[in-house]
Amino acid sequence: MRDIIVVAGKELREIVGAGGGRKGLVRELLFIGIFGLLFPLTQVEAWLSGGVPAAFALMVPLFLVGPHVADSFAGERERGTLETLLATRLPDRSIYFGKILAVCGYAWAVTLLIILASLLALNFGADVSGRGGSPTAGSGESEFFVYPAFVWVAWGVGSIASGLLLASIGTFVSLRSKTVRGAHQAMMIPLFVVILGGSFGIPALFRSLPPSTQERFTELLESMPAVSVVLWAVGGLFVIDLVLLGLGARLFRRDRLISD
Amino acid sequence: MTLAVHTEGLSRRFDGVTALDGLNLAVPTGSIFGFLGPNGAGKTTTIRLLLGLLEPSSGNAVVLGRDVRRESQAIREQVGVLLDSDGLYERLTARQNLDFFARVARLSKGERDARIRALLEEIDLWDRRDDPVADFSRGMKQKLALARAFLHRPSLLFLDEPTAGLDTPAAVGLRSELVSLAREEGVTVFLTTHNLLEAERVCDRVAVIRQGKLLAEGPPEAIRGGGxxxxxxxxxxxxxxxxxxxxxxxxxxxxxxxxxxxxxxxxxxxxxxxxxxxxxxxxxxxxxxxxxxxASLEETFLALVDEDLNGRSRVESASGEHPR
Known part of the structure; x- marks a missing residue:
């Protein structure tokens, strides 16, 4: 575990400083500004209901993980650092999981900042008193709006699950790409498959079911608390993640990387 | 005499192409060993095999008493490397680069800080410790990469063209450092170089390979004597x-x-x-x-390669012993 954290620490330094020291933070601030401030202030009702922030908690990590995971191995290969890294005592799995931990941890943290920024925007930039029926903290006129529990579940574990999904797919792409540009181009395919699959594929699949099944499924979902629905969805994602990560860890071997 | 590196019939093939063909090497502990050959001769493949980064197709190799097939991680713990690329993270600073590799080598916090400071001062980069490596000149990067190779005090160093990119005083300083590491601390240095004068000056033994085959091996003066x-x-x-x-x-x-x-x-x-x-x-x-x-080592080297090109392979040990 210690080796994984060492690799992840180095990766995080590279990710955050990717634009060159403080300039690297501009990209993160821009992301937080658009998703955490602009969107909530322009779509107050949608954000108060919790549906949009929950969906963002699952989607934003995909956009954050994609470019960095593409760079993870292809970038090291292109910049001539991969072989030196492989020539250290680090076990194969520490390198593999260290890189995944870094990109997922980064996406998770930025997503949290977006959720927190959106809360600040809603509470201080919009009139939220008595709206949304959401749980509140405090009392009287100084009530502070906070999201319902399922949003926090979506962020807390959902963002990790979706980040892991793209990271595990992305490492396959990055391991096989000779250049960063090639990896970025190739990453567009899984990114679109995951996003379009989630947005249109699942609803389409649902509509293809017999009406009676659709009805029973809808009743089941409506009878469950929103938190449970999110937990079931995230649990399913984690199962897929585990399969992909296991496969990736088996395929990640020094001699294969060098001889390729 | 203990051997830091010992190979017997070491071979590696890639999709039908033989990159290394039955290499027999014996590198004594505490010596400076020069591995010479034209581009594509198999030098890099040899280093990769000795580091356990590639699996041999046949033959055996033992590095620091450990088998490269079964104990490659233990080998990598004890060696320092400078490969053909400097392997530095350009987005990180000089200190962050060394700190990462010191953590990988599991040096304690105190040891890390002291060692990093000592090395950066030695290569005159302490004042620029917090600058991104991307801002460094090629020579500065090469010095930093060498410092990284020495960081955890390895008992064997694999150095691929270590003086490439260094100015003359720095190259002379490095050569003297290598000699002192070998003589005073018993560190074995396995270096590849195109600078045959350098090999002649610092190496205790040299080997010449071409197209994956060993052409000659022995002390430089004995190899020269073959000319x-x-x-x-x-x-x-x-x-x-x-x-x-x-x-x-x-x-x-x-x-x-x-x-x-x-x-x-x-x-x-x-x-x-x-x-x-x-x-x-x-x-x-x-x-x-x-x-x-x-004949200089360079002339001998060219003659050996020429002989091999003309189909007159002269695999011999200049010290009088034929490699097994």
């Missing part, structure tokens, strides 16, 4: 007929005129030069200078 002596004559009045007469003597096995007009006579083993000078003087040649020159 022929020559007589360089600066004179006036040399006629083709005289050259033909000289060629007919048992002492001379070849003759040529170099770009400066000097007559170069390749001498047979143990040949005396006095009869040749006498012959020239007797035929009216005015000799102003005559000197016996030994």
């Amino acid at each position: 022929k002596r020559k007589l360089e004559v600066t004179a006036t009045g040399i006629r083709p007929a005289l050259v033909a007469r000289l060629m007919n003597t048992p002492e001379v096995i070849g003759a040529d005129v170099d770009s400066e007009g000097r007559l170069i006579l390749a001498l047979a083993d143990g040949a005396e030069t006095a009869p040749l000078i006498r012959l020239m003087v007797e035929t009216g040649v005015e000799v102003s200078e005559a000197r016996i020159a030994e």
Whole structure:
């Protein structure tokens, strides 16, 4: 575990400083500004209901993980650092999981900042008193709006699950790409498959079911608390993640990387 | 004599192409070993095999007493490397680069800080410790990469062209550092270089490979001894007929005129030069200078490669022992 954290620490330094020291933070601030401030202030009702922030908690990590995971191995290969890294005592799995931990941890943290920024925007930039029926903290006129529990579940574990999904797919792409540009181009395919699959594929699949099944499924979902629905969805994602990560860890071997 | 690196019939093939063909090497502990060969000779493949980054197709290799197939991680713990690329993270600072590799080597916090400071001061980069490596010159990067290789005090160093990109004082300093590491601390240095003068100056033993095959191996002076002596004559009045007469003597096995007009006579083993000078003087040649020159390592290297190109492989150990 210690080796994984060492690799992840180095990766995080590279990710955050990717634009060159403080300039690297501009990209993160821009992301937080658009998703955490602009969107909530322009779509107050949608954000108060919790549906949009929950969906963002699952989607934003995909956009954050994609470019960095593409760079993870292809970038090291292109910049001539991969072989030196492989020539250290680090076990194969520490390198593999260290890189995944870094990109997922980064996406998770930025997503949290977006959720927190959106809360600040809603509470201080919009009139939220008595709206949304959401749980509140405090009392009287100084009530502070906070999201319902399922949003926090979506962020807390959902963002990790979706980040892991793209990271595990992305490492396959990055391991096989000779250049960063090639990896970025190739990453567009899984990114679109995951996003379009989630947005249109699942609803389409649902509509293809017999009406009676659709009805029973809808009743089941409506009878469950929103938190449970999110937990079931995230649990399913984690199962897929585990399969992909296991496969990736088996395929990640020094001699294969060098001889390729 | 203990061996830091020992290979027997080490081979590696890639999709039907043989990159390394039955390599036999014996590198004594605490020595500086020069691994020479033209581009594509198999030097990098050899280093990758010795580091356990590639699996041998056949043969065996033992590094620091450990088998490369079964104990490659333990080998990598004890070696320092500088490969053909400096391997530095350009987005990180000099200190962050060394700190990462020190953590990988599991140095304690105190040890890390002290070692990083000492090394950065030694290579005159302490004042620039917090600058991104991307801002460094090639020479500065090379020095930093060398510091990274020495960071955890390895007992074996694999250095691929370590003086490439260094200015003359830095290259001289590094060569002296390598010699002192080997002599005083018993560190074994396995270096590849195209700078044959460098190999001649610092290496205890050298090996020459081409197309994955070992052509010669031994101390540089013994390898050079495999090349022929020559007589360089600066004179006036040399006629083709005289050259033909000289060629007919048992002492001379070849003759040529170099770009400066000097007559170069390749001498047979143990040949005396006095009869040749006498012959020239007797035929009216005015000799102003005559000197016996030994083939340099570079000339020997070129001769070995040339012999191999012409299908006359001369795999031999210049120390008198044939590699097993």
